[in-house]
Amino acid sequence: MAGVEEIYIPDYDDVLKAHERIKPYIHRTPVLTSSFMNELTGAELFFKCENFQKAGAFKVRGASNAVFGLPDDMLAKGVATHSSGNHALSLSYAAGRRSIPCTVVMPKTAPEAKKAAVRGYGGNIVECEPSTSSREAVFAEVVAESGADFVHPYNDPRVIAGQATCSLELHVDAGPLDAIVAPIGGGGMISGTCLTLSNISPDTKIYAAEPKNADDAYRSFKAGHIIADDAPQTIADGLKVPLKDLTWHFVSHHVEDILLASEKEIIDAMYLTWQRMKIVMEPSSAVPLATILKNKDLFAGKRVGIIITGGNVDLAKLPWMAS
Amino acid sequence: MAGVEEIYIPDYDDVLKAHERIKPYIHRTPVLTSSFMNELTGAELFFKCENFQKAGAFKVRGASNAVFGLPDDMLAKGVATHSSGNHALSLSYAAGRRSIPCTVVMPKTAPEAKKAAVRGYGGNIVECEPSTSSREAVFAEVVAESGADFVHPYNDPRVIAGQATCSLELHVDAGPLDAIVAPIGGGGMISGTCLTLSNISPDTKIYAAEPKNADDAYRSFKAGHIIADDAPQTIADGLKVPLKDLTWHFVSHHVEDILLASEKEIIDAMYLTWQRMKIVMEPSSAVPLATILKNKDLFAGKRVGIIITGGNVDLAKLPWMAS
Numbered sequence: 001m002a003g004v005e006e007i008y009i010p011d012y013d014d015v016l017k018a019h020e021r022i023k024p025y026i027h028r029t030p031v032l033t034s035s036f037m038n039e040l041t042g043a044e045l046f047f048k049c050e051n052f053q054k055a056g057a058f059k060v061r062g063a064s065n066a067v068f069g070l071p072d073d074m075l076a077k078g079v080a081t082h083s084s085g086n087h088a089l090s091l092s093y094a095a096g097r098r099s100i101p102c103t104v105v106m107p108k109t110a111p112e113a114k115k116a117a118v119r120g121y122g123g124n125i126v127e128c129e130p131s132t133s134s135r136e137a138v139f140a141e142v143v144a145e146s147g148a149d150f151v152h153p154y155n156d157p158r159v160i161a162g163q164a165t166c167s168l169e170l171h172v173d174a175g176p177l178d179a180i181v182a183p184i185g186g187g188g189m190i191s192g193t194c195l196t197l198s199n200i201s202p203d204t205k206i207y208a209a210e211p212k213n214a215d216d217a218y219r220s221f222k223a224g225h226i227i228a229d230d231a232p233q234t235i236a237d238g239l240k241v242p243l244k245d246l247t248w249h250f251v252s253h254h255v256e257d258i259l260l261a262s263e264k265e266i267i268d269a270m271y272l273t274w275q276r277m278k279i280v281m282e283p284s285s286a287v288p289l290a291t292i293l294k295n296k297d298l299f300a301g302k303r304v305g306i307i308i309t310g311g312n313v314d315l316a317k318l319p320w321m322a323s
Numbered sequence: 324m325a326g327v328e329e330i331y332i333p334d335y336d337d338v339l340k341a342h343e344r345i346k347p348y349i350h351r352t353p354v355l356t357s358s359f360m361n362e363l364t365g366a367e368l369f370f371k372c373e374n375f376q377k378a379g380a381f382k383v384r385g386a387s388n389a390v391f392g393l394p395d396d397m398l399a400k401g402v403a404t405h406s407s408g409n410h411a412l413s414l415s416y417a418a419g420r421r422s423i424p425c426t427v428v429m430p431k432t433a434p435e436a437k438k439a440a441v442r443g444y445g446g447n448i449v450e451c452e453p454s455t456s457s458r459e460a461v462f463a464e465v466v467a468e469s470g471a472d473f474v475h476p477y478n479d480p481r482v483i484a485g486q487a488t489c490s491l492e493l494h495v496d497a498g499p500l501d502a503i504v505a506p507i508g509g510g511g512m513i514s515g516t517c518l519t520l521s522n523i524s525p526d527t528k529i530y531a532a533e534p535k536n537a538d539d540a541y542r543s544f545k546a547g548h549i550i551a552d553d554a555p556q557t558i559a560d561g562l563k564v565p566l567k568d569l570t571w572h573f574v575s576h577h578v579e580d581i582l583l584a585s586e587k588e589i590i591d592a593m594y595l596t597w598q599r600m601k602i603v604m605e606p607s608s609a610v611p612l613a614t615i616l617k618n619k620d621l622f623a624g625k626r627v628g629i630i631i632t633g634g635n636v637d638l639a640k641l642p643w644m645a646s
Contacts (some may be wrong), residue, residue, distance in 0.1 A: 030353045030355075030376065032353075035377075051601040052355065052600070052601055054358075056601065093333040101590055259484075260515030271638065274603055274638055275603075275638055277375070278374040278375055278379065278602060278603040278604070279602060279603060280598075280602060281601070282604060298546060305403055311601030314640070315594065315598055315643065316643060316644065318638070320638065321639065321644070322641065
């Protein structure tokens with residue numbers, strides 16, 4: 001466990017500082033309720049809508065906290081990351097707001113729409129081959145050349161403190177919750193949720209929701225150590241990445257359980273939410289509702305928060321249209 | 324103009340009473356903003372999201388006001404209407420909440436999903452042939468037999484006073500506006516908007532947005548009397564109906580102008596809103612943004628409210644997927 005002792009574990013004071021720091025650059029997203037969903041699940045649900053967040057996802061919280069916390073002497077060199085998802089968009093957005101350079105290493109096979117969105121926020125894309133080895137080599141080169149600060153998508157205390165502001169707002173706006181359910185991929189959102197609630201609402205049980213097809217966090221949780229899958233396949237494409245030491249710290253200490261949902265259950269929950277709540281959200285965001293629907297006993301009669309993590313989908317290719 | 328003198332024209336006191344009456348049965352829907360949309364239009368836009376409303380549309384305001392304002396001796400006979408759209412859903416919802424009968428006359432050709440939704444709220448469907456003559460004959464029979472109170476989808480002072488609560492909330496939550504743009508079909512929402520704002524914010528200019536393919540309100544406005552089209556074809560299917568005497572009263576007295584948008588402009592504005600604001604809304608709801616985008620000079624630098632009227636769409640048949 002030597003590695004764990006070397007990393008800085010953010011505390012609640014970091015969360016409060018993050019919230020003050022990022023407030024001008026993020027939306028205070030609304031908390032929606034639905035009597036239909038309450039009747040369906042038997043629970044009282046509070047949906048924190050980060051799909052309405054800047055850049056379309058909660059990731060802008062952590063990215064903004066890292067960018068706006070950078071000391072002045074680091075500004076000229078800017079920030080860098082590797083991601084083809086919401087973290088790339090979010091870091092580009094935040095860097096753009098602070099007018100500092102942002103470089104994103106992305107596989108050349110990433111969708112053009114994602115690349116265009118990163119560039120739209122002012123991000124600079126360096127392409128790599130679609131393999132881990134190429135990505136790491138290219139990224140190392142970028143950092144060596146630019147001296148940019150690496151902002152990891154989740155295994156970074158600044159990022160986790162930023163994501164932690166989401167459950168803080170939910171707690172304030174919805175009132176104390178019996179439970180909260182958030183998706184788990186690398187564990188950044190869940191870690192932030194653990195960080196906040198273990199401090200301000202230790203009785204709230206924290207559940208992580210994971211696709212059965214990418215259940216590495218579930219298996220890690222049961223085994224008591226990190227297990228990483230090589231290339232899981234799930235429609236919830238934000239949830240394919242593995243836990244790392246910092247997120248494992250929070251998951252192993254504060255998560256009540258990890259619940260799984262099949263691809264069909266995820267798509268059904270996504271469709272139902274679009275249809276009844278009229279919100280556009282990503283497949284990843286549907287995993288919590290899918291797990292609540294198949295574990296009703298666990299949540300019946302309880303006040304339950306759900307994090308809708310993002311809304312960046314391709315509207316021309318919706319999963320219920322797949323033939 | 325003899326007809327106009329016989330009808331009761333609701334006043335602002337009716338709006339305040341309606342708001343108190345319906346509050347327990349409706350959502351206070353959020354007002355969303357989008358820096359992307361502000362940059363795109365050059366205006367500061369405030370989107371009042373009635374797509375998140377109970378039954379998925381603003382129509383529940385007027386329907387609830389009619390249903391919960393019914394005197395006790397009318398309750399047993401219930402309410403009735405003819406509609407295959409959001410008013411049918413809304414009246415069924417409101418009647419269900421008050422546990423009184425609700426009969427809806429619908430063409431037998433109406434989509435099964437719509438019929439199922441009406442029945443889901445407890446409404447009783449009587450089918451007619453898909454013609455005006457059959458609808459009127461069947462509806463007259465229903466009312467004669469049941470003695471039910473007819474709640475017209477828009478040409479009813481109770482309904483207009485109910486719809487008027489929407490712009491009241493928007494005015495309070497967003498602050499005073501320079502202009503407001505709402506879709507126009509039969510004119511219920513626009514009339515309610517005129518009723519509220521002419522009383523509490525007479526400097527706010529009220530624009531109605533209409534599909535070019537169903538421009539009967541536009542032509543009525545220019546001609547100075549009601550012109551009704553027979554069977555206009557537009558993707559904005561909530562906006563096909565003509566003005567009536569009561570809504571004409573408000574439109575002719577208080578509307579600044581009626582702006583038109585083509586089918587393509589409506590679909591483009593709808594897609595853009597889904598993509599950037601992550602909300603599911605009907606084609607009708609996209610007409611205001613479409614008209615703002617083609618009349619930028621009119622709104623540049625102004626604080627502009629937009630009513631997103633509803634979110635009831637068939638997710639399996641989205642217009643940008645049409646081949």
